[in-house]
Amino acid sequence: MNDHEIDVHEELASARVSGFHLxxxxxxxxLTLFDGYDTFNPAYVIHYVAGPWGLKGGQAGLLISSGLIGFLVGSAVHGVLADRFGRRGTLLAGLWITSIFTLLTALFADSFASYCLLRLLTGLGLGVLLPLATTYINELAPRRVANTFALWGVALGWALGGTLAGIAGVFATPIFGWKALYWIGSLSFVLLPILHVQLPESPKFLMLRNRQAEIKRLLARLRPDRAALYADAQLSALPPVQSSNPVLALLSAKYRRTTVSIWLSAFLSLFCIFGLTGWIPTVMMQRGETFSASFAFGALMQVMSFIGGLVVGHLIDRFGASRRLLALWWSVGGVSVLALIVSSAHVVNLTAIALAGFCIIGAQFVLNNFTANSYETDVRATAVGMELSIARVGAILGPLLAGVLQQLYQSSTPMFVAIGLAAIGAGAIILFAERPSSEPMPRTKPPFPAVSGSSPDSASATAGPRW
Structure with a gap:
């Protein structure tokens, strides 16, 4: 019998991207495609229901925010459940809830009250999908492409979903009415059997539960070239300190500065994202754009968001300095939104909205990965869930405040000022967070030679300042 020992974390981190990874x-x-689609389609409902339902600016904002209230609850609760009972079952439950209440919205939402109630219940499922998918994919992504892989696996789906919501808004709603958005969204039922068959449990969660046989089978699929080695190996991993209350653990001395910085930046980031995306179609029509162009601006933001996230994620994977790059991205996005105050020309609208998607939403994608990599396995799902839960408070307030400001001032200018300044503030605050331990150090020459026999990680930990 072979008595060699294998570190599971290192096996996952040093793996090449295999077919099973893909x-x-x-x-x-x-999974996140349906999340992104469902999250952004209320922006295309306002145009059709504001008049018939007699909605004022604040009520229209609540129509957008109602699903986000449910998302807040779902994202806060799911992390504790996923850290205790597993990622796989919690993800499946989230998709079932989302699918069922999306279908019920198409069938029974015929008033402001019924729509908001059904959206709130849908949000309970949506609050599971994006944060837990982010946790899941970060727990198996190879170290050298962690951000890039997570962006292709999670952010692309979410951005495509938001883009499809815009396309459906432009082409389907004029013919079939706004409920077509939810009939299309209910196609998520098709994904459920695929997930039940294809989705394994997270390897790092399995390690926490010491389910060695399942870990070996999963590692063999992730790294088939080493499958024979795993058969008789003893698997090991540095056991994290279990916390009876993972939410309180996020505010312990070990994590406090990072947690507070992430929460505040995420709050401001989603305030900007949902304040902007929720009102862009309506505001652009007020600025003289056509119906099709106004609805297409939402799709443009989503396309540019993925490109922006991919660029910043690649830069972080290559050079580190995640906090500085995130700060730069949010700041540029904030300035682009402020530019909308100066002119309402089509080229300004187009450029500013494209940059806002590229920078603000792109940075948020990477912030989710930054969060997942800043915490240990036993609190990681809770950390990502709490980040997006706190952020959803900002997401709820964004459309509400944007609607109230437009109602009070009869202008979109105060909305753009609030969103632009909030994006710049998010960039400033993230600089106070700690650098994730899994992030590569900047490529600078260390001031002292590495000690013989020491690991690269230990050398980088003592050479030069932390970023």
Whole structure:
């Protein structure tokens, strides 16, 4: 019998991207596609229901925010459940809830009250999908492409979903009415049997539960070239300190500065994202754009968001300095939104909205990965869930405040000022967070030679300042 010992964390981190990695990334992408689609389609409902339902600016904002209230609850609760009972079952439950209440919205939402109630219940499921998919894919992504792989596996799906919501808004709603958005969204039922068959449990969660046989089978699929080695190996991992209350653990001395910085930046980031995306179609029509162009601006933001996230994620994977790059991205996005105050010309609208998607939403994608990599396995799902839960408070307030400001001032200018300044503030605050331990150090020459026999990680930990 072979008595060699294998470190599970290192096996996952040092792996090449295999076919099984790609299949899991595709499944996560499909999962978050429906999340992104469902999250952004209320922006295309306002145009059709504001008049018939007699909605004022604040009520229209609540129509957008109602699903986000449910998302807040779902994202806060799911992390504790996923850290205790597993990622796989919690993801499946989230998709079932989302699918069922999306279908019920298409069938029974015929008033402001019924729509908001059904959206709130849908949000309970949506609050599971994006944060837990982010946790899941970060727990199996190879270290050298962690951000890039997570962006292709999660952010692309979410951005495509938001883009499809815009396309459906432009082409389907004029013919079939706004409920067509939810009939299309209910196609998520098709994904459920695929997930039940294809989705394994997270390897790092399995390690926490010491389910060695399942870990070996999963590692063999992730790294088929080493499958024979795993058969008789003893698997090991540095056991994290279990916390009876993972939410309180996020505010312990070990994590406090990072947690507070992430929460505040995420709050401001989603305030900007949902304040802007929720009102862009309506505001652009007020600025003289056509119906089709106004609805297409939402799709443009989503396309540019993925490109922006991919660029900043690649830069972070290559050079580190995640906090500085995130700060730069949010700041440029904030300035682009402020530019909308100066002119309402088509070229300004187009450029500013494209940059806002590229920078603000792109940075948010990477912030989710930054969060997942800043915490240990036993609190990681809770950390990502709490980040997006706190952020959803900002997401709820964004459309509400944008609607109230437009109602009070009869202008979109105060809305753009609030969103632009909030994006710049998010960039400033993230600089106070700690650098994730899994992030590569900047490529600078260390001031002292590495001690013989020491690991690269230990050398980088003592050479030069932390970023």
């Amino acid at each position: 299949r899991l990334g595709l499944v996560m992408g499909l």
